[in-house]
Amino acid sequence: LKTPLKQAATSQLVLTERQPDCQPLTTPPKPKETPPADPWTPTSNLKMLISAASPEIRSREQRRLLSDSSSEVLQTKHCMQEHLLGDEYEKSQPSRKEKSLGLLCHKFLARYPDFPCLSQKSYICLDEVTEELRVERRRIYDIVNVLESLHMVSRLARNRYVWHGRHNLPQTLQALRKVGEDNKYIQQIQLIKKREYEHEFDPDGERNEEMASSLGSSEQSEMSFVELPGVEFRAASVNGRKYKSLRVMSQKFVMLFLVSTPQIVSLEVAAKILIGEDQLEDLDKSKFKTKIRRLYDIANVLSSLKLIKKVHVTEERGRKPAFKWTGPDVLPNTQDIKLEASSTTCSPPVSDSIPSKEQCSKALFPSKGKQNFTRHSSLIKLVKSIENDRRKIQSAPTSPVKISSSTFQSLPVFPNTISQFPAISKHQLEGQSKTTEEMQMKCALFFPEAVPKPEPSQQPALSQPLGVCPASHSPMSPVILPHPQSGVSYAIYLHPSQAHTLTTHSPGFMLQPLPCANVTGIRSNNSKVLNKITTEEGGTQRGLDEPTKSLAAEERPETKSETSSQRCLKRSQALPENNLIKRRKTDEESLDTSLTFFPSGYLIPLTHCTHGNKAECSSKEKAGLCSLQHSAYSSPITGVIPMPASELKTVNIPAFHITPLNIMLSPNSIAAAPVLSNSCLNSSSTSSAPNPSSSALNFMLQHIGLIPAGVQVPANPVLQHVPVSSQSENSSGSTTVQEGKVIEFTFCSPINESNFLFSLQPSAPKEAQEPQAVTENFFRTPGGPNTEPSLSANSEGTQRTSQGTLCIPQRKLEVSED
DNA sequence: TCCTCCCGCCAAGCA
DNA sequence: TGCTTGGCGGGAGGA
DSSP: OOOTHHHHHHHHHHHHHHOTTOOTTOOOOOOTTSOOOOOOOHHHHHHHHHHHHOHHHHHHHHHHHHHHHHHHHHHHHHHHHHHSOHHHHHHHSOOTGGGOHHHHHHHHHHTSOSSOOTTSOEEEEHHHHHHHHTOOHHHHHHHHHHHHHTTSEEEEETTEEEEOTTTTHHHHHHHHHHHHHHTTHHHHHHHHHHHHHHHTTOTTSTHHHHHHHHHHHSSOOSOOOOOBTTBOOOOTTSSSSGGGSHHHHHHHHHHHHHHSSSSEEEHHHHHHHHHHHHOGGGOSHHHHHHHHHHHHHHHHHHHHTTSEEEEEEEETTEEEEEEEEOSOOOOTTOOOOOOOOOTTTOOOOSOSSOOOHHHHHHHHOOSSSOOOOOOOHHHHHHHHHHHHHHHHHHHSOSOOOOOSHHHHHTSOOOOOOGGGHHHHHHHHHHHHHHHHHHHHHHHHSSOGGGSOOSSGGGOOOTTSOOOOOOOOSSSSEEEEEOOTTTTOOEEEEEOHHHHHHHHHHOTTSEEOOOTTSOOTTOOOTTTTTSOOOOBOOHHHHHHHHHHHHHHHHHHGGGTTTOOHHHHHHHHHHHSOOOGGGGGGHHHHHHHHHHHHHOSSOEEEETHHHHHOOGGGOOHHHHTTSSSSTTGGGSOSSSSSOOOOHHHHHHHOOOSSOOOOSSSOOOHHHHHHSOOOOSHHHHHTTTOOOOOHHHHHHHHHHHHTTSSOTTOOOOSOHHHHHSOOOGGGGGGOSEEEEOTTOEEEEEEESSGGGOOOOEEOOOOOOGGGSOOOOOOSSSOOBTTBTTOOOOOOBOTTOOBOEEEEEEEOTTSOEEEEOO
């Protein structure tokens, strides 16, 4: 009598395969009961290498093992059935989840490489698959049909398919997008949403027929399977059920993602569109339910392929299941998608529809003369990425950023074969450079006329006016401060009100509002129809989303007075995250942090725009630009902010804004830095509460060992050690910091120089000030919550900075000035 | 209660 | 005629 132990071993195998990070062709863990391995002889070594190199051989081996074990399992099953009571037997069966199509698809995909060698076709025999996966044939058809729709497999003969992997995927997606555009799916989606909206006021259901006829009257006729040249479609029932097949449905479903912005499609809308195309008269509930069922089937497979991801769309009428496209970007009219269909390298195409910057710009601004800001998918992505960055930082707990396989997950799925590693690395690098380009585009997209022209003669110079952009588009309008000596420009982020002032006072500087700032030109075609969308992306994402929701909720009371930029901000915050931005979390984290913590005024060296990619650092890297993770925060050479006093005098930053703390200031530079400005100080000068910050600060500094136990650091060391320039002399006085604010500071070691600065929150209206998340840790560093700020100095004596965030929860901190 | 989707019937179509 | 393919919807597990 076989015991259920065997069954347990089987489910262990299932669990192993359920690992989300499980990639095809990973070497299966050796069963414990396996006898000791062969001696490490050259023959066995060769055997193993051959096995590792050839999926066929490995597959055969696996098959042999599986067939051995499957017969045992069958026997076990039979015995169990005989010896266990009905209930017990049912309990011993795998749960519903373990039999899901998604899991099955994972197992199916694990059998084949993502990018198989084209010289060596791998075939799929359905009998074998059903046997090995121990699943009904019917289920395999579901998977194969969807894969067929993406041309990842094609039917060769009865019971026999060819595995293409992802080689054809970019082409397929491009074709699907094109067909989707031709079929005007976007209009259909808008129409459906519009009808839904109207239906709220006309709930008698008469609209259904109208909608159906509208959908039917659209130009697109019954659509057939989208084929690729060279990938023939040989369905068994070519004529009969072709148009209803899961294949075609799957393609249409994918098209909806590819043409819509944001790339989120609710099942309801998808089902309606699919029904609308099929039989208009059957827009009844049962038909609808059936379509939804099929869409779930398709979505499960697409999710396993990591092309989509389940989310929920919250609309006025409730929460609806939807899916978000997480596959490669597919831009319209991209002609030069190159498939690296090399038969020798087996490498994945490293540029899955990733366009060059030029193409992106071309697509964004096709007509040179007229630069209307239309909502373009690329544009939306940039806005999304920025706002999601902000959202992530704002809402994220003080946990370290995990840079692991999850980072890779945001990329197009790669096989994990060793031979493809170079391609992966290359792709990573390209992704990084792409992100850099994105950053550049973020700088240039919205006000391209404001970006310095690349001509050498037009190099930005301090004395040369660079043009002024429309100000106050954003709550944080950056001012670019070029610094030719270092080749690094800095941006001062100011409040709009200050930006106005600054524009007035300093025509020599360029105002460059943040992307997303100007929303007047960025209007979705369907924004009127689209509802407020918030996405919930499962457990891990939910935590990030919650603050967004609360943020939105908190902003509601002031909706009337909100500016367009604020509306944009909110809308952008509601937009789904962009996976691209994950690629360089490490490099961008510092920038993100500063973006997050200095909503009022701060300086951001623009090295990220130009040298953001470490891999791209060449000669400048030697100069120290990219040598440090924190290079963005310190001067390339001296570690001090390259900002002469004259510049700051010119800037004349008016209101209560404390200079960036994430920048090291030399005493000379600090002399001119408008460390404090005055408006708020004056208004609150009467407040002279006890100063708890000093003790708190000293406690912290002592706690982390930055100062000896006996040493006391004044609460406002900046002010004590920094002579205030004449321009900022009216910043004298004292101020009371609003409660619950985050103070971020940078240490410049040695600490007894005391030249670290506080960044305080702006003197914005209280209701506009978001209560910052009070962290459990006093210090928030890029390294994580438990990472203490580090102090070090290099051999040249250049001081490294490390920054931390001091959160003062719900208490007043008074910064007084002598 | 509703969402999700497994399961298997059964018909179309192929060899 | 037997087998493959796959549309379809009942109904159960799970949230």
